[in-house]
Structures are given as C-alpha cells and as structure tokens.
Amino acid sequence: MKSISIYPRPIFPLILPQLEHRYKISRLNHRLPLLHLDGAGRSLLLMASLNNHSHNHSHHFRHADSTASPPSSAVAKISHLKAVVLGDAPASEEDDVVLPSHDFSRQALVPSQQKYLEMYKASIENPAGFWSGIASSEFYWKQRWGDQVYSENLDVRRGNIKIEWFKGGITNVCYNCLDRNIDAGLADKIALYWESNEPGFDATLTYSQLLQRVCQLANYLKSVGVRKGDAVVVYLPMLMELPITMLACARIGAVHSVVFAGFSSESLAQRIVDCKPKVVITCNAVKRGPKTVFLKDIVDAALIDSANKGISVDVCLTYENQLALKREKTKWKEGRDIWWEDVVPKYPTSCDVEWVDAEDPLFLLYTSGSTGKPKGVLHTTGGYMVYTATTFKYAFDYKDSDVYWCTADCGWITGHSYVTYGPMLNGATVLLYEGAPSYPDPGRCWDIVDKYKVTIFYTAPTLVRSLMRDGDEASYFSNLYVTRYSRKSLRVLGSVGEPINPSAWRWFFNVVGGSRCPISDTWWQTETGGFMITPLPGAWPQKPGSATFPFFGVQPVIVDEKGVELDGECSGYLCVKSSWPGAFRTLYGDHERYETTYFKPFPGYYFTGDGCSRDKDGYHWLTGRVDDVINVRYSI
Structure with missing residues (x-):
C-alpha cells in the first residue's frame, strides 16, 4: 500500500523522549500499561494515556521541564512552544498554543489527537468506505448508489475533469x-430563531x-x-x-x-x-x-x-x-x-x-472571477449534503442542545453550507439576524447571544476586528460592550472568510470567549462546499492564526511553481489531491473555464488559488490569494 503522509508527523520526533520520561513516572504512579508501539503511534498513545491520567489542568505552562505535573496535552512539552490551557487563563502574545482542557476534550466528538488521526487515516486510505459509511448511516436515500462510491479525474492530461460521488443514489x-x-x-424543536434589525x-x-x-x-x-x-x-x-x-x-x-x-x-x-x-x-x-x-x-x-x-x-x-x-x-x-x-x-x-x-x-x-464575468459555481446534491453536514458536526463539536449563530448572509457560500444546509441536516437550532452587527450599538451581538443563549458563534475576522478596534482607549470601550453581557452560554467560537490575525484571534478568545471557548478557524471556499482545513475542538492544540490541520478526506499539499510537492516546513501554492464529496462539479455553462482555472495550473491537483505555509509542527497558515500570479505566469 502506498505510504500516506499524515500531519502533524513533524511533531513526534520532538516530543517522544519527553513523553517517554513522563510516561515512565506516570506508569509507576497510576499503574498504566506497557506500550509496545514505535514512532508516531507510540507518541499518540503516550499523549492519550498521559492526558487521560492527568490530575493538573489549571497551570499556565511556560517551558515546563519533563518532571512537572502532566499538562492536559503533551504538546505543551515541545521545547519551542509556550502554552495555556483552555479555561485557565487569557492567551497572551507569549503563548504559541492554546491546549484543549481535559473537561472539554472528554465530552468532544473527537476527544484526542489520536482519535482524529485514526479517523483521518481511514478517510484517506479508504475514502469510499469512510464516506459511504457516513452517507448510509446518517441520511435517507430513496435508492442507494451503485458499487462505485466515487469517480474522479483531476488531471487534465488524462481527459476531461470529472468528480462524482454517490452517483445513482436517489435522495x-x-x-x-x-x-x-x-x-x-x-x-x-426550534429550527429557526429570527431577530429583526430593530430590537424587540x-x-x-x-x-x-x-x-x-x-x-x-x-x-x-x-x-x-x-x-x-x-x-x-x-x-x-x-x-x-x-x-x-x-x-x-x-x-x-x-x-x-x-x-x-x-x-x-x-x-x-x-x-x-x-x-x-x-x-x-x-x-x-x-x-x-x-x-x-x-x-x-x-x-x-x-x-x-x-x-x-x-x-x-x-x-x-x-x-x-x-x-x-x-x-x-x-x-x-x-x-x-x-x-x-x-x-x-x-x-x-x-x-x-x-x-x-x-x-x-x-x-x-x-x-467573482479575476477577470470579468462571475463564475457560476455548481454544487450537486448527494456529496454536498453529506459533506456539509459532517463538517458542521465535527468542526463545531455539535450537540443537540446547541443554539447556533452564523453571522454570514445566505448570499455567500457560508450561508448556504453553515446557516441553512449543514446545521439543519443535523437538526440544529439556527439563529438568523436581519440587521447590522453594531446596531443600535456595538453590544448588539452579545445582547443577542444572551437573549437566545447562543452556544456556537461563527463569524468573520472583519467583524471581530471592527468590534475589537485598535488603540488602548478604543479597546477599553469595545471590551465594555462585550463584558457587560454574560455570554456564559458560549462554548465554541468560529472564524471564516479570511485568515484571522493573531491579535484578533486572542481578543476573540480572551474577551468574547472568556478564555474558555475554542476557536474553529476554518479555511475553505465557495468551490469546496465545506471546511477543508480546520481545528476540531477538543482534539488539537490551537495556534492563534493557524487553520491547523485538514478535515477528514482532504489531502492538502503545498507545491512550488513547478508543481513539485514540498515536505515539512515550507511555503508555496496550496493544492488538493484527490476529490472530496463537497467539491463543486463545474462552472455553469463553462466547463472549459472550470478546467483552466482550477486544474490546468498544476495538473493532477485542484488549485485553490491560495498561498500557504506549513510550520515545523505541521500547522497550516493561509497567506492570501495567489491565483492572479498563476494566471499571469500561464498567459506568458
């Protein structure tokens, strides 16, 4: 079987010796079992075992030595990282990561890095089995698809680009x-709350x-x-x-x-x-x-x-x-x-x-296209349905009791996938707000959060920055507009639309979330249908400003100008190899433009049009649009 690169593999060599030492001490104290795995698998099980038997989740870790009380995630032990545990203290500029707390991870749908990697590995090694299992068990089909779960060609050199999922399935x-x-x-159950522009x-x-x-x-x-x-x-x-x-x-x-x-x-x-x-x-x-x-x-x-x-x-x-x-x-x-x-x-x-x-x-x-005519992105039924529902469920750690508010308009893809279809496919209660987020004053969002007891709040960095403002005096008053409301119902925050800069991330985390709500900093596109790179609350430590790791079934790669995949720490063009159920199928009435824009720049890959960096720990950092550069290069 072909070797599969699963991030964050770069982390394991750095932390294994420290984990081994801590596990030896913890095994004596807590009678933990002997482990007989090697490499990444051993690291993951050590993390999980130490996490499960940790008795100290209230310290703000600062380059702790290997004999300190076990933190809630062993990633805090990486020598080049400083960390704070979710709910313990505000994240400062000195903190590199926010670790999931034991209490949050314990109730999460994906409670550990090990569980994520198990699911991710299954989704890559056997995408047909992974996605057909979800599609069969969680959705209604009038007629099941045939023997072939999906069919794809992402390489223009081999013919027309084609992506199909669950074809023949009737739903x-x-x-x-x-x-x-x-x-x-x-x-x-309440399906929709609606709040007018005018209070009351x-x-x-x-x-x-x-x-x-x-x-x-x-x-x-x-x-x-x-x-x-x-x-x-x-x-x-x-x-x-x-x-x-x-x-x-x-x-x-x-x-x-x-x-x-x-x-x-x-x-x-x-x-x-x-x-x-x-x-x-x-x-x-x-x-x-x-x-x-x-x-x-x-x-x-x-x-x-x-x-x-x-x-x-x-x-x-x-x-x-x-x-x-x-x-x-x-x-x-x-x-x-x-x-x-x-x-x-x-x-x-x-x-x-x-x-x-x-x-x-x-x-x-x-x-909007980079030149002239808008692009009519066409999404089909089955794959989009399965993918948006699944991404919503896991990226927000959805619970039946949640009240979910996404501030996006349904005129954008976020409103399609994460106001209407994704939440309602999960039977969620969704809040719609008609008006401006700062009307009649900048506290309106948090007034709405308290009124409806919103638990998941998903918004754009632009809105976060507008509510945060800059300068000490402005920050003081903008914080007052937040903190005069309790916001105690909030448990998960989300960011969408562009990379969120670390200072805005920390304000969102510290002030809005009270340092106790993980942030799902999602990267995706109109064309992808749903989340592609995103943290899963409870699983991974979060780095302010990083979209973290790929969602199930997504294989992001970073390539250079020649289309060569780059390994480890690097920067380049973000592409995706192999299809996923939520991918768009064509540009309406212009399949040639579809192929030229997204698949010709790097044959064999879907080209996102975005630049990306991957750090030494495998975390992804989106750096902005680069498609115009590619368009110029291919027109020469």
Whole structure:
C-alpha cells in the first residue's frame, strides 16, 4: 500500500523522549500499561494515556521541564512552544498554543489527537468506505448508489475533469433537513430563531412549522411552472423566507441561485442572464441599521437590464417586509409582480418530494472571477449534503442542545453550507439576524447571544476586528460592550472568510470567549462546499492564526511553481489531491473555464488559488490569494 503522509508527523520526533520520561513516572504512579508501539503511534498513545491520567489542568505552562505535573496535552512539552490551557487563563502574545482542557476534550466528538488521526487515516486510505459509511448511516436515500462510491479525474492530461460521488443514489436535501428530523422526534424543536434589525421584534419556527412553510412555497412555485432543473434567482435579506426559499427549491428539484441582497442591479442582471430563471424572489426593502435599502427597486432595474439582453422573467414574487417598507410605497408592475403574502399562504402545507440523483444540481452560487464575468459555481446534491453536514458536526463539536449563530448572509457560500444546509441536516437550532452587527450599538451581538443563549458563534475576522478596534482607549470601550453581557452560554467560537490575525484571534478568545471557548478557524471556499482545513475542538492544540490541520478526506499539499510537492516546513501554492464529496462539479455553462482555472495550473491537483505555509509542527497558515500570479505566469 502506498505510504500516506499524515500531519502533524513533524511533531513526534520532538516530543517522544519527553513523553517517554513522563510516561515512565506516570506508569509507576497510576499503574498504566506497557506500550509496545514505535514512532508516531507510540507518541499518540503516550499523549492519550498521559492526558487521560492527568490530575493538573489549571497551570499556565511556560517551558515546563519533563518532571512537572502532566499538562492536559503533551504538546505543551515541545521545547519551542509556550502554552495555556483552555479555561485557565487569557492567551497572551507569549503563548504559541492554546491546549484543549481535559473537561472539554472528554465530552468532544473527537476527544484526542489520536482519535482524529485514526479517523483521518481511514478517510484517506479508504475514502469510499469512510464516506459511504457516513452517507448510509446518517441520511435517507430513496435508492442507494451503485458499487462505485466515487469517480474522479483531476488531471487534465488524462481527459476531461470529472468528480462524482454517490452517483445513482436517489435522495433529497430538503427531505433530509426537515422530514427526516421530524420523523426522528424533532417536530417541536426550534429550527429557526429570527431577530429583526430593530430590537424587540423576533420570531420562531419549529421544524414542523418550517416544513409547512416550505411546502406552501414549493407548491406555489410548481403552480407557476417551476420544475426539476429550473433555476430560481433569490434576492432576499436575512429573513426566514430566505432559507424557506432555498429548501422549497430543493424539495421540488429546482436549482436556486441566491444573490447577496446588497449587490448592484448590474450584478444581479448578470446572474439572471446567465442562469435564465423561471422566477425571481425578493422583498420590497430591508433595514440595515438606520438605513433602508430598497431591494425591489434594484430588482426592477435588473429585470429591465436582463430583458434588454434577451432574458425576460415572468414572475417576481415579492415579500412585504413591513418593518422596512409598506406595500403601498413599493413600486409595482402588474402581471409580473406578486405579493408573497397574497398567494403563498393559500397553498397546501404538504408537498410531495422530488427525488433526485446525487449528482443532480442543488444550487448555483456566483463568485467573482479575476477577470470579468462571475463564475457560476455548481454544487450537486448527494456529496454536498453529506459533506456539509459532517463538517458542521465535527468542526463545531455539535450537540443537540446547541443554539447556533452564523453571522454570514445566505448570499455567500457560508450561508448556504453553515446557516441553512449543514446545521439543519443535523437538526440544529439556527439563529438568523436581519440587521447590522453594531446596531443600535456595538453590544448588539452579545445582547443577542444572551437573549437566545447562543452556544456556537461563527463569524468573520472583519467583524471581530471592527468590534475589537485598535488603540488602548478604543479597546477599553469595545471590551465594555462585550463584558457587560454574560455570554456564559458560549462554548465554541468560529472564524471564516479570511485568515484571522493573531491579535484578533486572542481578543476573540480572551474577551468574547472568556478564555474558555475554542476557536474553529476554518479555511475553505465557495468551490469546496465545506471546511477543508480546520481545528476540531477538543482534539488539537490551537495556534492563534493557524487553520491547523485538514478535515477528514482532504489531502492538502503545498507545491512550488513547478508543481513539485514540498515536505515539512515550507511555503508555496496550496493544492488538493484527490476529490472530496463537497467539491463543486463545474462552472455553469463553462466547463472549459472550470478546467483552466482550477486544474490546468498544476495538473493532477485542484488549485485553490491560495498561498500557504506549513510550520515545523505541521500547522497550516493561509497567506492570501495567489491565483492572479498563476494566471499571469500561464498567459506568458
């Protein structure tokens, strides 16, 4: 069998002698068993044994010598690292790592480095067995896929690029999000909390209520001619109607294309022209902080623009967002524009499921290209469903009692994978917030956290930095806006969208999380569908600013300009070898661009367009976009 490189192998030679010495002492004190493994396996078992029998989890370790009381993770013993244990003390600039506490690891889904490596090794050595096991046991399939779990070609020299997972399997994402969870006893569990831009206005939907709303919209869409494979463009703010629309499309096999309700009419028109939707769904207006944004006006302009380019849309379903604008003040085109409230509630609250193949399209999401035309990233059903649900479950250490809040808009991939699909496939309670994070003051986020007892808070470094601010006086007041709220419900934090700089990481950890919440600093892309490199809370020590290690089934490699894989400590271009279930399948209507952009730069690999460094301990550090450099190189 081919040798597989599993990180963080560079750590083991550094810590093995220290572990051996500590284990010899601990074995005498606690009657631990003799170990007969060599190398990495021995190191891992030593770590696990020492961790399980550690009696001191309250020290702030500073280059402790090998005879000190065992810390909660033996990685603290690496001579070049300084560490603090989760929950013991704030992380300072002197601390290189934050170690998971014994209490957190004990209850975690992946409680140790050893468990992670066992699962990761299985996912790489036998991806078909690993992913088919998860797909079979945790999701409903009307019909199981055939003998081949996946098929792939990532090398343009061998023909067209192709990625397929669970092909032949028949399922439905909406059914798995709602019906399956209701059948499992979650009918009365809160599916959605909604918090308005204006304090004091809110709403809730249980899983059974959400299903009814989804079915009503699905039935309406069918009544106006939307069928399996048809596109529906969605230009909605963060109202409950946004995930309702996404799920309704999925239920009937329609392909939704959500456009961030902040893009210009020109950007919206580009997407309408490209995907040729049967219906556009929007609302009349939205309040963002004190400002009113007239969304219907933007849609009207986009529909005129697209019609001038030969693409006309006959139905514009419009939700009346009464807190932002009354319907009598909304511009209207009779015969095309229809008020949501006037038609959708009249339809039946049950709707037959359109069963689809795992490789049938689920949604289109347009991302900006480095030149001109936006790229229509196409995600299919089965692999995306399995991957987003699994990444959500493990990266956030999800528990049934969690209340989850992701501040991303559903107009971005984060809102697809980690507001709607990933959480609801796990039967989670999700919070939606319509407004601005600092309205009416910078304490609004933490007020919401306390109000709903949020346990998992996932946001962007940009928001963290805006709430943190710079300078001693500004930091003092921004900290007050956080600390005047208890935030005691929080147990896991998350970061998405860009690398989080160490100072922002430490503020997020120390101030927001009270030094007791691990941070899942996730790296992934619109194209990847879900997390690719991320810490797993409870398993690995965390380095502020590092995305840590790959998720199950992901094989990241760092290559030089010639495409040669670099080992150990290095910097270069981040690529991925072999496919994973959540990978996008093509760029809509332009497979040639798909191959040229992502697979020609380094044949045999998926090129992420990002630079990456790997340190001596195997941790990954994202360094920013490099795709323009590659584009220039390949155009010469």
